[in-house]
Structures are given as C-alpha cells and as structure tokens.
Amino acid sequence: MGKEVTGNRTNFHSHSLFCDGKAPLEEFVKSAVEAGFTAYGVSSHAPLPFKTSWNMEQSEVPAYLREADRLKEAYRGRIALYTGLEIDYLNEAWNPASDYFRQLPLDYRIGSVHLVYTPEGEVVDTDTGAENFRKLTDSHFGGSLEAVVGAYFDASLRLVERGGFDFIGHPNKIAFNAETYRPGVTRELWYKAHVGRLFEALKENRIMVEVNTKSYLTRGCFFPDESLFGCLKELELPVVVNSDAHRSELVNAGRQEALQALKKNGIRSVMELEAGRWVAKEIS
Numbered sequence: 001m002g003k004e005v006t007g008n009r010t011n012f013h014s015h016s017l018f019c020d021g022k023a024p025l026e027e028f029v030k031s032a033v034e035a036g037f038t039a040y041g042v043s044s045h046a047p048l049p050f051k052t053s054w055n056m057e058q059s060e061v062p063a064y065l066r067e068a069d070r071l072k073e074a075y076r077g078r079i080a081l082y083t084g085l086e087i088d089y090l091n092e093a094w095n096p097a098s099d100y101f102r103q104l105p106l107d108y109r110i111g112s113v114h115l116v117y118t119p120e121g122e123v124v125d126t127d128t129g130a131e132n133f134r135k136l137t138d139s140h141f142g143g144s145l146e147a148v149v150g151a152y153f154d155a156s157l158r159l160v161e162r163g164g165f166d167f168i169g170h171p172n173k174i175a176f177n178a179e180t181y182r183p184g185v186t187r188e189l190w191y192k193a194h195v196g197r198l199f200e201a202l203k204e205n206r207i208m209v210e211v212n213t214k215s216y217l218t219r220g221c222f223f224p225d226e227s228l229f230g231c232l233k234e235l236e237l238p239v240v241v242n243s244d245a246h247r248s249e250l251v252n253a254g255r256q257e258a259l260q261a262l263k264k265n266g267i268r269s270v271m272e273l274e275a276g277r278w279v280a281k282e283i284s
Contacts, residue, residue: 007284008259010272011251012041012084013110013169013210013242018064019045020054020246025067027248033079035252039273042068043084043110046101049094052125065105082107082273086169089113089159090123097164107276110210111165116151126152126174133177145182146190149174153194160201166278167208167240167271170223171198176215195228203235208271208278211262213254214244222258229265238280240271259283 014028015021021028025042032040047058056064068083075081083106087096095101096111114127118140126133126148141147152174160168172195178185185191202209209232212223224232232239241258245251262270262283269280 008241008255008270008272008281009035009037010039010041010241011037011243011245011255012039012082012108012167012240012273013043013086013212014041014245014251015044015086016042018060018067019056022246023248026071028245028251029071029075029079029081031248031251033075037079037251039080039082040251041082041084041108041273042071043086043108046085046087048088048090050123055088061104080273080275082276084108084110084166086110086112087165088115089155089162090115091117092158092162095159095162095164097162102164108167108273109165110167110169111159111207112169113152113155113159116148116155118151119147126177128177130177130180134181137181145178145185149178149185149191149194153198156198157201160198160205160207163205163207165207167210168202169210170212170214170244171202171209172225172228173212173223175223175225176219176221195224196231199228199231199235199237203237208238208240211239211241211258212244213241213258214246214250216254216257217250222254222261226261226265229262229267233266238271238278239267239269 016025045055048055072081087101087109089095096109114125115123116126118124124136137148175186215221243253269282271278272281
C-alpha cells in the first residue's frame with residue numbers, strides 16, 4: 001500500500017484483536033503510516049454488560065488504553081494517534097453517556113446501534129448476516145420489518161438524545177439487511193421518515209455523522225448511502241469519513257471514493273482531529 005498525495009488522510013474507526021479485529025493495534029498503525037495518514041484513531045467495540053463475540057471485555061480496557069498510549073509515544077512525530085471506543089446504545093443505563101464511559105481517558109467516542117430489544121425483552125443483533133436478520137425478524141418480530149426497523153431507529157434516536165459521543169457510527173446501516181429482506185423498502189415513505197427524524201435529531205444535537213466505507217469494496221455502498229448525501233448537505237451535518245477497518249490492510253479502503261462522492265454531492269469539507277480538536281478540512 002503506497003502513500004497517496006491526496007489530503008484528508010485520516011481514519012477514526014477501526015477494530016483490532018482487542019475486540020473482533022484481525023490484527024494487533026500496531027499493525028493498523030503501521031498500515032496507516034504506510035498509507036501516508038496524518039492522523040489515526042483506534043476504536044475497539046466497548047464492553048457490554050454481557051459477553052458477545054465482538055466486543056471487548058471490561059477487564060481488558062486498561063490493557064487497551066496502555067497499548068494505545070504506548071503506540072502514541074512510539075509513533076510520535078510520524079502520525080498523530082488518538083484513542084477512542086465504539087460504544088453501543090443498549091438502554092438508558094448502558095450507553096455512551098453512562099458514567100463508566102464518561103470517566104475513561106478517551107480522545108473521542110463513537111456512538112453506535114447494533115442491538116435492539118425484541119417485544120419479549122430479548123436483545124438481538126441487527127448488524128448480522130442477511131439470513132440471520134431474516135430469522136430474527138420472522139421469529140422475534142412476527143415477520144414485521146416495520147417493527148424491527150422501528151426498534152433500530154428508536155434506539156438510534158435515544159442514542160442521540162442521551163449524547164456522550166462525538167459522532168454516530170454507520171447510521172442507517174440496517175438499510176442493507178432491510179433491503180435484502182424486502183427489496184425497495186428504503187424508498188418507502190415510512191422508512192424515509194425514520195431516516196429523516198434521525199438526521200434532524202443529529203442536527204439539533206450538533207453531532208457529527210460518520211460516512212462508513214467498510215462495505216464499499218464488497219457491496220459498493222457506504223453507510224449512510226450516497227443517496228442520502230444530499231440530505232447531509234441540506235442539513236449541514238458535519239461528516240467524518242472512516243473505514244471501520246477490521247483488517248490492517250483495509251485502513252484506507254473506500255476513503256477516496258467516499259470523499260469524491262461527498263464532493264460530487266456538494267459537500268466540501270470533512271471533520272478531522274487535529275491537535276486533539278475536531279476541525280473542518282476541505283476535501284482536496
């Protein structure tokens with residue numbers, strides 16, 4: 001992976017072996033340096049009050065913070081490194097605004113929704129394979145796509161209202177599974193209304209929006225998708241472009257394509273961390 005001459009060489013969403021990533025933290029940092037990045041953030045999946053296959057255990061957080069600090073010192077002068085967490089909204093007691101996450105010495109926080117409650121009170125993962133999504137919709141929500149999508153956007157709104165984070169991770173990611181379950185659903189008025197309410201809440205609460213490029217190489221799409229970039233511009237929502245890399249060789253995947261798509265839709269700048277502050281940088 002050679003260095004690029006373009007600007008906007010940053011990424012603030014990636015996952016290492018501390019959670020469900022496929023390489024140690026330092027491998028991601030090395031790839032970012034090789035790609036000519038000016039800043040890079042590590043952001044493992046934060047602990048949950050129960051074990052999953054993808055989140056970090058609470059007991060591992062001190063080691064995670066120590067390793068991030070070690071890398072900041074080891075790569076000082078070569079790249080600006082930042083320590084974050086991707087924190088799930090689960091309920092009113094467990095979310096980015098919870099006391100536990102507020103007291104952690106983090107440079108930034110990502111707020112995301114993966115999990116929702118079923119009508120029976122069971123927690124299920126909407127960010128799963130298409131077949132698993134179909135099964136959970138049919139078995140837990142009576143085959144009502146409206147119900148599971150509604151639960152996802154309700155949780156997203158509560159996440160935004162509670163706050164405690166810098167930007168929302170991969171908003172509207174449920175779109176892929178919803179479209180697989182019922183093609184064309186994201187063009188239906190009720191679905192568009194959910195997206196509109198979320199984006200309005202983000203504007204009202206002054207929260208940045210991630211354009212997540214993780215699925216660009218495999219599915220040719222971003223989250224939110226390019227069809228919504230016009231809405232981002234209309235609402236003047238500040239945008240952060242991230243790869244959500246789980247493999248170190250993918251730290252740069254989809255970044256240039258996302259920047260070009262944003263510029264094509266009239267968005268001229270993206271947000272980047274510089275000297276510890278979020279600043280708007282013109283898309284070069």
